[in-house]
Amino acid sequence: MQYRRLGSSGLQISALSFGAWVTFGTQVGRGEARELIAAAWDHGVNFFDNAETYAQGEAERVMGDVIADLRLPRDGYAVSSKVFFGSAADPRPMQKGLSRKHVHDACHAALKRLRVDFLDLYYCHRPDPDTPIAETVAAMDALIRQGKVLYWGTSEWPAAAIREAHKIARAQHMHAPTMEQPQYNLLHRERVELEYAALYAEFGLGTTIWSPLASGLLTGKYNDGVPADSRLAQPGYTWLQRGAFGDAASRRVERARAFTQMAAELGAAPAPLAIAWCLRNPHVSSVILGASRVEQLLQNLEALALAERYDEAVWARIEAATA
Numbered sequence: 001m002q003y004r005r006l007g008s009s010g011l012q013i014s015a016l017s018f019g020a021w022v023t024f025g026t027q028v029g030r031g032e033a034r035e036l037i038a039a040a041w042d043h044g045v046n047f048f049d050n051a052e053t054y055a056q057g058e059a060e061r062v063m064g065d066v067i068a069d070l071r072l073p074r075d076g077y078a079v080s081s082k083v084f085f086g087s088a089a090d091p092r093p094m095q096k097g098l099s100r101k102h103v104h105d106a107c108h109a110a111l112k113r114l115r116v117d118f119l120d121l122y123y124c125h126r127p128d129p130d131t132p133i134a135e136t137v138a139a140m141d142a143l144i145r146q147g148k149v150l151y152w153g154t155s156e157w158p159a160a161a162i163r164e165a166h167k168i169a170r171a172q173h174m175h176a177p178t179m180e181q182p183q184y185n186l187l188h189r190e191r192v193e194l195e196y197a198a199l200y201a202e203f204g205l206g207t208t209i210w211s212p213l214a215s216g217l218l219t220g221k222y223n224d225g226v227p228a229d230s231r232l233a234q235p236g237y238t239w240l241q242r243g244a245f246g247d248a249a250s251r252r253v254e255r256a257r258a259f260t261q262m263a264a265e266l267g268a269a270p271a272p273l274a275i276a277w278c279l280r281n282p283h284v285s286s287v288i289l290g291a292s293r294v295e296q297l298l299q300n301l302e303a304l305a306l307a308e309r310y311d312e313a314v315w316a317r318i319e320a321a322t323a
């Protein structure tokens, strides 16, 4: 494993981390979840990502139980949660968003489900147009001062909102966001590469990026339709199917086909190659992997070696083929 600083913080986070979205509490049982976490840990993964909304809290419960069962040393790993969408099936107004009330309640609920005394990383899962940013910054700062959160961050916030949070935190002597959790993959690059470009030097912003395989599209498994045992065939995820395939103009499947063709020419498996491409970006602190089976996870971990294998000319060809 390779370890990277989470932005300008001192936290040494594994360059490949592991997340629970769609899989834990939905696609895989506790036994498989245990095997996945154990395999990740055995290969040096030290950050496990979660959110209040994943399987309505069940993903956190499964992860908390598994980590406790495996007796992972609390000072050797970091676990996260995210607040915004709520964990109730049909959240009432106070059960979602980024108000002081919900940030407080969601944090305490996540601590219980994950069976920990503090969250290492805590994210605002989306911006909340109904809460002043100052209220959310103060709520996060309070949790840090209470020892319930160590680092707070954002997920899919516009650069202007992140800048505003920093401005407020600096003026009020509060803790500013350390990291952002954006989508980043060969099919989705603009926010990380362009919109946030100034923030890395300005605030030492770290990134823990999600969907490095665009939900599996970059493995090539959707090149000829949707396999019955895949994520996009899961009941209740038709909205995800729309997002993954995009509209005709985005040519996402076509681009995924071109990428898998390129991988075949290089003699590399597409999944670790796509993840390796993410690792090449120095502003990426950690690539959060998703996997529904241990074999997928083990294959994806090969990305570390692949990232070193090719020169810039090859990466440029890969980018051109996928553009």
Ligand SMILES: NC(=O)c1ccc[n+]([C@@H]2O[C@H](COP(=O)([O-])OP(=O)(O)OC[C@H]3O[C@@H](n4cnc5c(N)ncnc54)[C@H](OP(=O)(O)O)[C@@H]3O)[C@@H](O)[C@H]2O)c1
Pocket: 018, 019, 020, 021, 022, 023, 027, 049, 050, 125, 155, 156, 181, 182, 209, 210, 211, 212, 213, 214, 215, 216, 219, 221, 229, 230, 231, 232, 271, 272, 288, 289, 290, 291, 292, 293, 295, 296, 297, 299, 300
């Ligand atoms: N902050 C946010 O808004 C946000 C949003 C999304 C995700 N996340 C976080 O980021 C993590 C990773 O995102 P993601 O799960 O979307 O990542 P991803 O790598 O784009 O997709 C992972 C899925 O692709 C398939 N897959 C993975 N490796 C494969 C392989 N080698 N061969 C074939 N299929 C493979 C698996 O699905 P199947 O086997 O079911 O097809 C797996 O669950 C999540 O778990 C979550 O923690 C955060």
